[in-house]
Amino acid sequence: MWRQQLSLTRIFDWLEGFPADTWQDRWLLSGSDDLGSGWGPQGLSAGTRSRFTAGLGTLIVPQVIRPSYGWLFGSRLLGVYDAYRRHNQPALFAELKQRAGGQRCDEHATEALNVLTRMSIVTGKDLMAFDLEDLTDYARARRDNGRTVTALPLAYDILHAVGGLKDSPPTLREAQARGQLTPAELIDRHPIANRAVRDVLVHYLAERSAVLDYGSLVNHAQMLADLFWGDLQRHHPTISSLNLPDEVAQAWKQRVRVLPDGRPRRTAHAVFLAVRSFYLDLSQWSMEDPARWAAWAAPCPISEADIRGYIKETRHRQARMQQRTRTLVPVLPQLVRAAEARLQRATLLLQAARSAKPGEEFTVEGSQYRRTGRDGSHWRPTALFLAPVGELGPRFDAECEENNAFWTWRASRFCDAPGPGSRNCWNSPT
Numbered sequence: 001m002w003r004q005q006l007s008l009t010r011i012f013d014w015l016e017g018f019p020a021d022t023w024q025d026r027w028l029l030s031g032s033d034d035l036g037s038g039w040g041p042q043g044l045s046a047g048t049r050s051r052f053t054a055g056l057g058t059l060i061v062p063q064v065i066r067p068s069y070g071w072l073f074g075s076r077l078l079g080v081y082d083a084y085r086r087h088n089q090p091a092l093f094a095e096l097k098q099r100a101g102g103q104r105c106d107e108h109a110t111e112a113l114n115v116l117t118r119m120s121i122v123t124g125k126d127l128m129a130f131d132l133e134d135l136t137d138y139a140r141a142r143r144d145n146g147r148t149v150t151a152l153p154l155a156y157d158i159l160h161a162v163g164g165l166k167d168s169p170p171t172l173r174e175a176q177a178r179g180q181l182t183p184a185e186l187i188d189r190h191p192i193a194n195r196a197v198r199d200v201l202v203h204y205l206a207e208r209s210a211v212l213d214y215g216s217l218v219n220h221a222q223m224l225a226d227l228f229w230g231d232l233q234r235h236h237p238t239i240s241s242l243n244l245p246d247e248v249a250q251a252w253k254q255r256v257r258v259l260p261d262g263r264p265r266r267t268a269h270a271v272f273l274a275v276r277s278f279y280l281d282l283s284q285w286s287m288e289d290p291a292r293w294a295a296w297a298a299p300c301p302i303s304e305a306d307i308r309g310y311i312k313e314t315r316h317r318q319a320r321m322q323q324r325t326r327t328l329v330p331v332l333p334q335l336v337r338a339a340e341a342r343l344q345r346a347t348l349l350l351q352a353a354r355s356a357k358p359g360e361e362f363t364v365e366g367s368q369y370r371r372t373g374r375d376g377s378h379w380r381p382t383a384l385f386l387a388p389v390g391e392l393g394p395r396f397d398a399e400c401e402e403n404n405a406f407w408t409w410r411a412s413r414f415c416d417a418p419g420p421g422s423r424n425c426w427n428s429p430t
Contacts, residue, residue: 181218
């Protein structure tokens with residue numbers, strides 16, 4: 001107890017040196033929240049620093065101080081997370097622990113609890129008040145700090161299982177899966193400075209959505225909002241009219257024909273057609289509904305001469321595809337045999353890995369491997385990582401390797417085995 005009191009005295013004495021009304025504001029004013037493991041007074045001995053850390057951990061448990069995700073990721077708070085769970089919603093955390101794996105000391109289960117604990121520390125929110133945005137913020141913070149988010153799906157699952165994340169799908173994958181974007185969302189993926197131009201593009205795309213499939217709509221949004229107007233506003237920041245001066249239009253057409261790396265843009269004619277359709281549609285609609293569209297009717301910057309080469313380019317593209325088919329078909333049997341051999345080897349490796357204990361070595365097809373880890377260790381006991389023995393090679397996941405090999409083989413078999421009602425994926429339909 002006296003050690004805890006000494007640690008609290010140390011941290012309070014230090015924080016009182018920063019003028020603020022709350023301990024949280026003093027913590028932020030100290031600048032330590034951005035320093036991770038380098039926080040606090042400089043030049044401390046190891047023993048004094050450990051007392052500072054212990055004192056800060058004591059303040060985190062009752063939520064007197066709420067550090068950021070970046071600080072938590074860069075600091076080792078041994079025992080603080082467990083103490084936090086014992087003093088904040090202990091019954092709910094106990095249920096979450098049971099959902100995550102009961103009393104098994106599984107890394108994924110523990111890390112899933114730590115995910116929810118960090119979120120509670122940083123946000124100060126009740127566990128049952130978390131929503132998808134909170135999990136998204138956590139994932140973004142992990143990635144910004146160069147860390148993985150492997151335990152986040154399990155954290156989502158167990159919180160949803162105890163009644164949290166109300167009105168959300170049962171899995172994180174389903175929650176993060178976006179459906180089709182609206183015309184406004186498609187246009188806003190490419191920021192447009194002029195609000196009026198942005199709005200007319202949104203309204204135009206909404207009108208065209210009735211006759212275009214979603215893939216074509218996405219392409220139209222990208223060509224009009226990025227390759228056309230986005231390019232114009234990058235070179236002419238004050239532009240606000242669709243009535244383009246001839247020199248502006250000619251310069252844009254020259255730029256759109258070339259990719260950023262200097263190679264010719266093969267889809268330039270498709271961009272020209274999309275822009276030409278845009279202008280001609282606005283011109284036609286301005287006569288049918290002048291109140292809405294007349295202000296945007298303007299001479300089309302794309303002439304018939306600009307699109308005259310479209311048919312020629314289409315024929316060239318078809319010729320390239322046919323030549324690629326003629327090149328690949330003769331080696332297809334070789335590809336299938338290689339995929340089968342890879343799958344067979346990956347299957348043998350997976351079977352051997354499942355039979356081996358952590359640290360044990362075994363041989364598959366003349367090559368020796370060792371299952372990494374230590375027997376009795378609780379660090380990811382279900383992981384099947386293998387390392388080549390006596391060879392320079394990276395460690396790999398046997399399950400992941402077998403899964404990749406299976407789908408590679410499956411894809412090769414699909415291409416190689418056409419049947420009634422199907423077609424060889426290397427050939428064009430007849």
